[in-house]
Amino acid sequence: MNVEWFVVLSALIFAIGAAGVLTRRSPLVILLCLELMLNAGNLALIAFSRMVGNGDGQVFALIVMVVAACEVVIGLGIIVAMYRRRLKIDVDSISELRG
């Protein structure tokens, strides 16, 4: 198969994820969409790795997964903290850091 297909698919997933991050207000869904974006990146990395013919890209993909896992831990931690403090599960309501 041509590498273009994979790149197009990756771009599509990335766009879906980005759209989700921008439009949804639930932090949980935003986290899911972030995962989509990261995995779209992974897909592109692996596809290019196959195309070039060495394993560097795949190693990168593994690192991205680790980073994604860390990020999920923090993200879920934030969500649990919000729940505990009985805040609205809505990212728009949390805007204390405005300048």
Added chain:
Amino acid sequence: MSPTDYGWLVLLFPLLGTVLIMLGWPRWPGRSAGWVASAAIGLAFASSVGMLLTLNDQPEEGKSLIGTAYEYMGTAGFNADLSILVDPLSIVMCLVVTGVSFLIHLYSVSYMTEDPGYTRFFAYLNFFVFSMLLLVLAANFVLLIVGWAFVGAASYLLISFWYRRATATAAGIKAFVINVVGDIGLVIGAFLLFDKTGALDYPGVFLRAPDVFSTNDPQLVIACVLLLVGAFAKSAQLPLHTWLPDAMEGPTPVSALIHAATMVTAGVYLIARCHPLFELAPTAADIGAIIGCATLIFAASIALVQTDLKRVIAYSTMSQIGYMVMGVSVAAYGAGIFHLMTHAFFKALLFMGAGSVIGAMAGEQSMDKMGGFKKAMPFTYATFLIGALALAGFPLMSGFFSKDEILSYTLNRGGWFVILGVVGYIAALLTAFYAFRMVFRVFHGKAVPEAEELEGGHLHHGEHYNPATGEPEDTDVGFPGPEHAIAERAMPMKAAMGPLAVLAIIAGALGIPGATDTLEHFLEPTFADSKFHDVHPSTGAEWSGLLVGGVIAVIGIGGAFFVFVKNPALRTRALERFPAVHKVLFNKYYFDEAIDAVFVRPAFAAGRFGRTVVESAFVQGVLVGGATGLVRAGTSFARSIQTGELRAYAGLLIMGVGGTLVYFLVVST
């Protein structure tokens, strides 16, 4: 052991006492801190005696020894080491300071018994003695200035000892501020000397001064006048004297120790120590003599009308130090130091007697409310009488010999110095008069209720209010608390006053003209280089001076007897006849008011101007406000982007990344 070893011990014991008492502050059981402090000073006194004995073994030309513990600064041609100078002058000062301090510590053990701040008091007191000894033992100007400043700090701490009394803290601040004026004078004076001589240690400065300064060299005169400013502030001479009467807010032992016997004589010591410089700058020495003379008559006249017992003694201290300053300024060094010593004895004794009377009055200090304590307090009466006789210069008492020696040296200088001497004799008349005004008003006459109560065997307990403001006293901070001490009932107080009374009588034996001159002879190595060394009045002249002084003292005492005992109506008539004179004297020549108008108010006005105009309008408004305004305006766009909304950030991020991507795509094709 060499004299300098003993010198270090003299310094060590009071320092050790201070540190021990401070470290063990809440744990000293009962009254033990007072005994520890007294023991420390007693050991220091013993070391001073050791210093005296070992110095006597030294050869005649080696009577000035320097001991160095630590070379603090060792650059080329300049040293400011941690070193002490042991010579006859410093030994006399050490003996007087430690001896009198020891007795006053003893007195305080009883006097301060009921004070909750007992331990704190003795820590301060030991610290003061250490500072004073550092001052007199220092071998260079740096260490002198350190001791000088420490002494000022200790004085501040002790004046403000009853810190809940607003008047006491105000008096402490006043004393400190005026003393700092003197400190600045001393520091700049020492710097001017260093500037030309390149040395800070006494021998170096004195050795090089004649080479680099001509007689009355302007820089030397200015330096000496600045040293005098330091001396005047410490010794309460005009016009830097106003702190001393206010310092009477402190506990009475403090008044006896610091404001009569030791600290206030530091100025006299400084002039005597720097005599080679003052002899090179006769103008400065003349200024010292004139100011001393002005102070002694000025203070004596104020003491005539004051009603607060302690303030009368305070003004008398000023007056007596005026004699000493005049003495050392007219090159009568031995006489000045002699009077310093006898004055320490009888003035400390007078203060102790006053403390005892104030105890019997339960804190009341006004002589208007005292009277007839003679029967109730025989011991206090006897010792106070001895002190007053010595102060008045009654024949054969200690003050008789020392005061008249200063005056005959002054007269001996001839020229306009005769005026100073005559003024001194007039002030001696006033001295005898006010000394016995105190005796007659406090101990003679009709017994007041407090005295009668004491005769009946009960010590008066009074309502406590601040004598200065009339406000009720916060007795939580101790004395003036409910329980007071009087000498009749407290052994340590008696033990302190007894020896002082004996010394006040016999100390004159150290300087009987033509007969003993012991002190003068002992001090000779220090003052041998003086060019006035061989200029002294003949024994006959001194004895005729003594005769005049004795007659004047008797006339003064008789006058006081006539006015206050024999014919009290005369006093009222005099008050009615000369109300203006009384008013001026009672208000201390309006010195406080003048200083207030000339310095304090302008300083306040300048401060107010600074606060309202400079600070709020210029600094706050223009500088700070302008800078922040600029930054605010510059950052308003950057701030508006920071909305705090997560999705907005994400959107911006994606737009940024997308934009970059598109840019590279466009560029690459």
